[in-house]
Amino acid sequence: MDDRLHLIRYLYGEEEDESALARRLSGDEDLYREYEELAATKRALDDRPARRPDAAVVDQVVDEAREAAHSSGPRSTSPAEDRPARSPSRPWTRRLQTAGAALALLMVIGLGWWQGGGRSDGPVADSATPGALDEPARQAPTAAETRTSSTDDVPAWDDGEELVRIQRRIDRLQARSAPDRWGALQRVGRP
Amino acid sequence: MQPTDEELVTAYLNEDDGAFRRLVERHQDRIFGYLMGMVKDRAVANDLFQKTFERVIKAMQGQRGSYDRQGQWLSWVMSIARNAAIDHTRKQKKWADVSQDEDDGRSFWDTLEDNSPYADEQLHRAEQREWLDEHIEQLAPEQKEVLLLRQETDLTFREISELQDVSINTALGRMRYALKNLRKMMEASDETALVGAIDP
Secondary structure, eight states, X not given: OOHHHHHHHHHTTOOSOHHHHHHHHHHOHHXXXXXXXXXXXXXXXXXXXXXXXXHHHXXXXXXXXXXXXXXXXXXXXXXXXXXXXXXXXXXXXXXXXXXXXXXXXXXXXXXXXXXXXXXXXXXXXXXXXTTTSHHHHHHSOOHHHHHHHHHHHSOXXXXXXXXXXXXXXXXXXXXXXXXXXXXXXXXXXXX | OOOOHHHHHHXXXXXXXXXXXXXXXXXXXXXXXXXXXXXXXXXXXXXXXXXXXXXXXXXXXXXXXXXXXXXXXXXXXXXXXXXXXXXXXXXXXXXXXXXXXXXXXXXXXXXXXXXXXXXXXXXXXXXXXXXXXXHHHTSOHHHHHHHHHHHHSOOOHHHHHHHHTSOHHHHHHHHHHHHHHHHXXXXXXXXXXXXXXXXX
16 A cells, blocks of 8 residues: 555544555655645544534434334344244144045035936936936936937037038029129229 | 444334434535535535435335345445436436526525524535535546545445445545645635735
């Protein structure tokens, strides 16, 4: 570090090796002159009276500090207390809850599947083991009824022949309308 | 034996109401002196002093930020005061064209004559201070700040260099130029005053 920077540290009482700097000062006139100038300026600065904030401002700051301290409560510098030990059954409870939820979900899916399968397989079960399923068998329709109801459920036009006929008609209409559109465009384009 | 800053901080956090007042009163001249040097307006310096401590209290109570610089309470508070002063200076620059306030920060009561036996001495010192402050104001901003931080707040050059995020040699160099430039200005001012006194 430059001796002139050491001078600044010396002026403010931060120089670690003051005796070494004093020796250099005694042997260097320029350095000593600079020291005297800097010291005189520092003395002028030190002589300035201190400035203080208004007493009301200090009171207000202290009041705010008091309110903040009381609203947040005392802060202990000691370590926080340990939390109570968890009961050993806690993980098992959690596992049981998970397993129960999974079982319930499986039961709902199984019930749904069974109900859907029971309706379609009803006549087969009915004919294979008559009387085996009392209530469902009574509710399930016979094969003839099923066929009747299935044809009743489908709209009258929704058979193969009707669909083919409708499709052909659509094709014919499209074939007829296509040249008209083209011709109309050409007519517009002519002078 | 005086309690250290850290002991007072711990006492305050344990709801000792008097501890915070002692901390403020211990350092009020340093913090306020720096703020006054930066903003040159007593009312604004009071306002910034209060804002600084609002932030300090919040941080100490863990509401906003945190105080974890053990053993460097004043240095930490000064970093908050410095930010407040810089924020204010930036705002002032932004509104410089709008504000034409020439207030010197003195209240009506400050302007009244003092008839106490030390009135002359006090007046002389106040004038001397004002005269020096005018010269300090003319220093380059980075020189002025180092001078105010070292002279008013008593932070070490190491702490100042950390605060300004510069090397310690830079901080020392700025201080050296601040003192040398101030010396030149004072000498020039003295010569002018002398010429003015002789010249009819």
